[in-house]
Amino acid sequence: MVAGERLKDRYAVDHLPLSHQGMGEVWPARDTVLDRQVIVKLTASSVMDAALAKRFRREARLTARLAHPGVPAVYDFGQHKGRFYMVMQRIEGIDLADLIAEHDPLPVSWVAAIGAQISSVLIAARQIRLVHRDIKPSNAMLERSGAVKVLDFGLAAIHGDDRYSRITQSGDSLGTVGYMAPEQIEGSPTDHRTDLYGLGATLFDLLTGRPPFDGPTPTATVWHQLQTSPPRPAALRPEVPAVIDDLVHALMARHPQDRPPSAAAVYEVLAPLARNLPPIPGVVSDQPDAIRAYAAMVGQVPLPAHHETRDSTTAEYDDPDLATRQAEARAQQLATTGNPRAAARQWRELADRRASQFGEQDAAVADYRLRAIRLHAEIGEHSRALRQLHSLLQDRIAVDGAGHPTVQAIQDEIAKLTQGGLDRSER
Template sequence: MSLKDRYTLGRFPLAHKGMGEVWPARDTQLDRAVIVKFVSTARLNADLMRRLRREALLTARLDHPGVPAVYDFDQHAGLPYVVLQKVRGITLADLVAEQGPLPFQWVAAIGAQISSVLLAAGQIGLVHRDIKPSNVMLDPSGAVKVLDFGLAVVRNDDRYSRITETGQALGTVGYMAPEQILGEPSDHRTDLYGLGATLFDLLTGRPPFDGVTTTTTLRHQLDDPPPRPAQLRPGIPDDLDDLVHALLSVDPRGRPATAADVYRVLAPLSHDLPPIPGVLTDAAEAVRAYAAIVGRVPQQTRPTARTPAEPNALDMDLAARRAEQLHAAGQYRAAARQWRHLVDQRVRRHGDDDPLVFDFRLRIAGAHSALGEHSRALRQLQQLLEDRVRADGPEHPAVLHLRQEVANLSARHRPSGRTPSADR
């Protein structure tokens, strides 16, 4: 079949996805492979036709290398269709099914690229609402493409109002955020939850919530504490384990504030990418593709110049107060994350031995202790004690105080009989 005497469809569809059919095709005018997405004739109705048009408009608005380009939108015999860039590669769902859990460096590199897409989406108020492994593809060069904006919404824009079918779930069980399950409004943190569930899947080879039935899965998502990938796969870096745990917070306020915050954790872990046989063409090429796609994005989301010292000091003071408020409210994970960010800022300006760096590190350990992660808090206190002795000597009052903190925490932790790995 030919569309507009330009697009020649293949003999068979690639898949039936959601509301329609996906066909391979060739753009004879530009001599390139494309994808054509139709509304299924068996399910054709006015709502689905509007929804396909809406998906095309939203995808076209999101000009980012991590999103397939939209080439055309039209109708054929009364059926609307959209012509999209053909993406080579494999979905993350198929990748995990074939390879099992991925190297954590690749999980970080993939997650950083998805974060860059979410950053761009946030700039136009777009919420995808269906981030999951089957909606993300990995190109043979290591580049990521986020697919299927059929459930996306744009905040405060009536042109892209919610369009659904009767009885259709707004998301995918096990990956959609609790606020989606409850029918509450979605924002950018909804996509961060989907990203967290996706990273958990890539790290462990299974979704974070997987009940016997849909109802039990949803109940686990709403009622159970977020799982930690390190419980299933020891050896995951603490920062990555913490990030995934925070992304899966039931309360959106417990998740990272923005995709930029997620990127800042993932990007440093995306080094020394190992080969993935049969999937990637070349690891070095993958590194270059990754750098080209995500390296520039976070810098575009914030001002690059902050020359006066006074405003920066004021911002740090406000951030420290915010961390205190989070801790006082029992949001220990978010408080620890805020203090860790303050440590990074302070070290860059004043060095490792700055008194406030020691103070923030002590507060981070206290937050992990409050979370019940005693062995981790103890490791942090012991490292802090070593650094403080080196900087101030063994008899400094702060050193003596730290020795007492270490002794107290050791005494509280010893009777529990738990091993350090249990708190990871």
């Protein structure tokens, strides 16, 4: 890339890249169509192959699926001169690794505020079964508003979905030594508690100005992670409150089952400590800020009286199909008790929810949509049913291909419904 070069005749890159990464470069750029500043992440041409392309596309899709204020928005994805690129929201701020280097020691209240914000991102990630797998100081940024953004979903996975659970590039690191959980090091299955380990290591770094495990070689660091008890930040900084010292120690437990049960539980510990935040000159603005004003009002919105963040999040993750089974039962009951339109609406809601979690390509999405369409046909709304069938057919051909059994099933439904209409017209 050269300064001023345009991608897609739209994104004009600036003078120098912000960083060079193992699989590419990150450039500041301007979206000339919408006249806004963006970030363009490009794959490296020297290592471009099918596996890298698949991984890069995977990162873009996973980042885009995690809709949360603490995650940069993905605006576009494409290819330029044989290299894939991703266009993202530009974040104005400092990454936590630089923040630690420039402002050690950080006030404990700021550590709690940063940790609570990362926890809130992990709560959202767990709702779609996403595991980041590379939580560390250099993968989070503190904006001038005081907001934190979690970055780099290149190693992320979605629990239970093989399309988003494997890194196929040979020789790839599966995390960062000193921050990745023991189960990552050992190649064991990962889940939301893997990210809690990375959060604990990040909090230790923020509190003490040094990584929790920092041997003379990567091998020595890994040995300490696997063979020694997790360190306590209060041993290096005695003024650290016992509650946060215990939390960090628990987050870095050797075994996942010994860590806190959820990011929501971590948030509940950290949030009360994030009070009376002192200024961080040159990092967080002390001027009136629109984002802080907006967040302050959102924070005043009351939760339902019965709301318990930890329990509801844990239950949903431990049995993620429970809500689906209950919704399916409601739809079937509505249909059998003479309310087919409400049943069809329930099936469509199920399809939309499933599509938001797993994408339109998920087989259950087509099944739910077909169930809703059949109900419309049963009550005589044949034109509506046919329109929806033809729309579903085009979607599934794009996803599955013309010869897929799901596509064939939809074509059979269209044929039956069309023939039924002809029979009625003849009578």
